[in-house]
Amino acid sequence: xxxxxxxxxxxxxxxxxxxxxxxxxxxxxxxxxxxxxxxxxxxxxxxxxxxxxxxxxxxxxxxxxxxxxxxxxxxxxxxxxxxxxxxxxxxxxxxxxxxxxxxxxxxxxxxxxxxxxxxxxxxxxxxxxxxxxxxxxxxxxxxxxxxxxxxxxxxxxxxxxxxxxxxxxxxxxxxxxxxxxxxxxxxxxxx
Amino acid sequence: xxxxxxxxxxxxxxxxxxxxxxxxxxxxxxxxxxxxxxxxxxxxxxxxxxxxxxxxxxxxxxxxxxxxxxxxxxxxxxxxxxxxxxxxxxxxxxxxxxxxxxxxxxxxxxxxxxxxxxxxxxxxxxxxxxxxxxxxxxxxxxxxxxxxxxxxxxxxxxxxxxxxxxxxxxxxxxxxxxxxxxxxxxxxxxxxxxxxxxxxxxxxxxxxxxxxxxxxxxxxxxxxxxxxxxxxxxxxxxxxxxxxxxxxxxxxxxxxxxxxxxxxxxxxxxxxxxxxxxxxxxxxxxxxxxxxxxxxxxxxxxxxxxxxxxxxxxxxxxxxxxxxxxxxxxxxxxxxxxxxxxxxxxxxxxxxxxxxxxxxxx
Numbered sequence: 001x002x003x004x005x006x007x008x009x010x011x012x013x014x015x016x017x018x019x020x021x022x023x024x025x026x027x028x029x030x031x032x033x034x035x036x037x038x039x040x041x042x043x044x045x046x047x048x049x050x051x052x053x054x055x056x057x058x059x060x061x062x063x064x065x066x067x068x069x070x071x072x073x074x075x076x077x078x079x080x081x082x083x084x085x086x087x088x089x090x091x092x093x094x095x096x097x098x099x100x101x102x103x104x105x106x107x108x109x110x111x112x113x114x115x116x117x118x119x120x121x122x123x124x125x126x127x128x129x130x131x132x133x134x135x136x137x138x139x140x141x142x143x144x145x146x147x148x149x150x151x152x153x154x155x156x157x158x159x160x161x162x163x164x165x166x167x168x169x170x171x172x173x174x175x176x177x178x179x180x181x182x183x184x185x186x187x188x189x190x191x
Numbered sequence: 192x193x194x195x196x197x198x199x200x201x202x203x204x205x206x207x208x209x210x211x212x213x214x215x216x217x218x219x220x221x222x223x224x225x226x227x228x229x230x231x232x233x234x235x236x237x238x239x240x241x242x243x244x245x246x247x248x249x250x251x252x253x254x255x256x257x258x259x260x261x262x263x264x265x266x267x268x269x270x271x272x273x274x275x276x277x278x279x280x281x282x283x284x285x286x287x288x289x290x291x292x293x294x295x296x297x298x299x300x301x302x303x304x305x306x307x308x309x310x311x312x313x314x315x316x317x318x319x320x321x322x323x324x325x326x327x328x329x330x331x332x333x334x335x336x337x338x339x340x341x342x343x344x345x346x347x348x349x350x351x352x353x354x355x356x357x358x359x360x361x362x363x364x365x366x367x368x369x370x371x372x373x374x375x376x377x378x379x380x381x382x383x384x385x386x387x388x389x390x391x392x393x394x395x396x397x398x399x400x401x402x403x404x405x406x407x408x409x410x411x412x413x414x415x416x417x418x419x420x421x422x423x424x425x426x427x428x429x430x431x432x433x434x435x436x437x438x439x440x441x442x443x444x445x446x447x448x449x450x451x452x453x454x455x456x457x458x459x460x461x462x463x464x465x466x467x468x469x470x471x472x473x474x475x476x477x478x479x480x481x482x483x484x485x486x487x488x489x490x491x492x493x494x495x496x497x498x499x500x501x502x503x504x505x506x507x508x509x510x511x512x513x514x515x516x517x518x519x520x521x522x523x524x525x526x527x528x529x530x531x532x533x534x535x536x537x538x539x540x541x542x543x544x545x546x547x548x549x550x551x552x553x
Contacts, residue, residue, distance in 0.1 A: 006375050007301045009382040013294035021277030024443030026270055030263055031440075032298060039256035040249055048259075055258060056266050063270040074243040081249030082242055089214040125251035132248070146215035147248055153210045154217060165206070172209035179244040 005124060011069075011076040018066040026063055034059070036077060037084050044088040044150050054087045075124050085147065092150040124182070131181035139174030146171055203227050208234060212241035279482060282452060283445040285400060285417040286388050291446055292421040293333070293381035296428045300326055300374045303435075308370040310434040314523075316552075322431050324362050326373040329427050331361035333380035336416060339404045340387045344380045353407040384420070388413060418453050421446065426521040441514050448481050451513040454520055455487045455497035457550060461520075462491060464549035467542060474543055475505040478513035491543075507535035509544060519544070522551035 017025030037058050042051035058080060062069065069079045132140060138160075145151045145159055157167035203211070203224050210216045211224045228235040283291070308323040317325065334347040335357055348364065351357040365373050391399035391413070400414035411419075421442075429439045441447060455476055462469065470492030477486045486500035511531035518524045526545045533540035 006371055006378065007298060009378050009385075010294035010297035010301070013290055014298065017291065021274070022443065023267070023271065023276035024445075026267060026276075027263075028295065028298075030266055032302065034258045034263065034266075035255035036250065036253055038258035038262070040253035042256055043253055052259065052262055055262060056269055059266045060270045060273055064273050073239075074247055075250055077250035078243060078246035080246075081253065082246035085245070085249055086214055093218055124247060128247050128251035132252075143213075143248065146210070146213045147245060148252065151215060152217050153215050156215065168204075168206035168210050171213055171215060172206045175209050175213065175241050175244060175248075178248060179241060182244055182247060183240065 005075070007075060007124075008071050012071040015066045015069050015071070015076070018063060026059070029062070030059055033077060033080050037080055040081060040084050040148075041088050043148055044085070045091060050088075050091055054084060054091065057087055058083045078124070085150075089150045127182055128178060131178040134181070135174050135177055139170045139177070142167060142170035143174045203234075205237075208238045209241055212238050213245050279445065282449040283443070284392070284397065285414045285421075285449065285453075286385070286392055288442075288446045288449050289388070289417040289421040289424075290381075290385050292424040292428075292442060293377075293385070295440075295442075296329065296424040297374060297378045297381065299428050299431060300370075300377070303370070303431075305370075307435055312430045312434045314430060317430075322434055323365065323370050323373065325427055325430060326370065326377060327361040327365040328358045329424065330365075330373050330377040330380060331357045332423065333377055333384065333420060334361075335407070336404075336420060337380045337383040337387075339406065340384060340413075342383050342387060344376060344383055347376055347380070352405070357407075384417075388417060415453075418450060422450055422454075422517070422521065426518075426523060429523065444481055447513050447517065448478075448485065451476075451478055451481070451516055452485070452487055452497060454517065455489050456495040458489050458543060458546070459491050459494045459496065461546040461549040462543065463494075465546045467546065468492070469539065472506045472536075472539065473503065474540065475500050475508045476516070477508065477510040478516065479510060480512040480514060505535065507533060507537070507540040507543070509533055509540045511544070516547070519547035520551065522548035 014025055014028060018029065034055060038051055038055045041054040041058075042048060045051050045054070061083060062080070069076060073079075132143075135143075142156050142160065145156045146153065151159065153167045153171060154164055156171070157164040160167065162170075203220075207216065207220065207224060208228075211220075216224060228238055303322065308321060308326075310322050312320050312322060312325050317328075320328075330347075331349055332354065334344045334349065335352065337344050338352075347361075349357050349360040351360050388400065391402075397414075400417070401412050403410045403412050404416070406416060425442050431437075432439055442450065458474070468491075472491045474489050474491060475486055476489065477484065487497045488500050488503060488505060490496040509531055510533075511529065515524060515529055515531070519526070519529055526548070529544055529547075531540075531544055533544075
């Protein structure tokens with residue numbers, strides 16, 4: 001059958017319900033994604049209170065403006081990941097939050113989690129996992145530091161002991177490779 | 192996309208934009224990059240694509256972690272403080288009930304881990320079935336409805352038109368496929384059905400749902416079959432949750448109201464299936480768990496006779512939660528497990544409650 005993204009229609013229904021002000025849909029949304037949003041925020045911030053704040057901000061923001069999610073662009077989980085990431089990075093970049101975080105775990109000693117080994121549960125996340133597994137270790141490690149630890153490319157360069165330009169290139173190449181596998185129609189548009 | 196890669200900070204390179212998409216740029220570069228993206232739509236599209244992909248990396252790689260128990264209520268309070276929920280409706284339309292329950296089942300199945308699919312389910316009529324078999328069964332019937340509405344689901348090859356054989360065909364075909372295929376087909380079938388019935392309502396009004404189509408239990412209205420399909424999706428979602436040790440989840444109140452009130456009309460049929468006939472006698476059902484505690488009067492001699500409780504004498508009154516009422520209909524509660532209150536003819540009330548699972552095979 002025609003290639004279709006699993007969950008696209010169902011996620012669209014959920015977001016339509018949110019747009020219609022259905023508070024049962026808000027409960028469904030929270031039940032399904034709170035563990036992910038909170039887990040991502042806590043992994044990045046290493047601070048449970050801050051992770052709770054980010055989680056609340058993310059769900060309230062989507063409830064306020066559900067039209068921000070476009071089912072054609074990606075998964076709802078990915079969209080919530082983007083919202084969570086941005087808010088967590090904002091917190092990390094504030095100096096006091098950074099100090100709290102660094103006092104708990106120095107950047108270069110943060111618990112490593114191999115992205116490629118993370119269990120996949122949906123079709124999309126399975127493809128992401130496969131794409132990550134195909135990346136050179138250097139690119140995967142750069143993405144890990146930037147995405148999950150909220151590092152800037154300068155911090156990535158520091159941690160890995162490489163020039164800043166090289167760090168940025170690794171981030172682009174890694175992200176681009178994943179994008180090509182997720183969205184093959186884009187592969188001829190990168191040049 | 193043909194962008195040059197200069198080093199002027201006001202004209203960012205592709206590397207800069209990728210770092211920005213990951214929120215990994217230097218904060219001092221923020222203004223220059225956003226200004227650039229505002230002025231170059233192609234670059235903005237490229238950056239957004241990379242940002243979406245970064246979100247998918249997070250979705251695939253972040254560990255799930257249970258949030259504190261009090262966070263959910265706090266989120267709800269904060270959310271409804273910013274935007275008030277819509278007022279409760281008296282009951283959702285059959286189209287909405289179907290759409291909501293099928294989409295909830297699809298999302299539940301989409302979240303399963305590889306080992307979950309081989310977990311056994313517990314309904315006695317599904318002895319030996321796994322979660323995967325159950326998903327194939329629901330898909331088989333949803334795609335059958337799409338067939339009968341005139342739009343077969345691409346990729347679904349089953350030809351049987353009865354529940355048992357179509358389910359067997361679907362289970363056999365899916366046994367060698369990844370479980371995700373069953374979810375994709377189920378979702379495709381639900382979307383086909385939803386699109387057709389939504390178009391029908393948009394062009395002909397709700398009356399269009401009274402059209403009768405073929406079904407393995409006999410011709411039935413689209414309205415009725417949408418509710419049957421929704422009911423099955425909810426019931427089997429709970430079967431999956433039980434198999435995985437997850438808590439049961441009730442439908443939204445508006446859906447429950449529609450399902451319970453519609454099902455009241457079939458109580459005479461449930462009694463008839465048990466060989467009981469009580470023409471002229473009327474039972475009133477109260478569902479205190481639904482707001483505003485609605486009640487329906489059912490003439491036990493006429494199938495489809497349920498109407499909102501009126502100022503009439505009834506022979507018996509039954510008070511039970513709509514949730515237990517509906518779970519009884521699907522035989523997910525045994526009669527002796529049902530908590531109900533009765534007044535009037537208590538024997539009649541008990542007989543009615545005992546008959547509720549009689550049409551569970553539907």
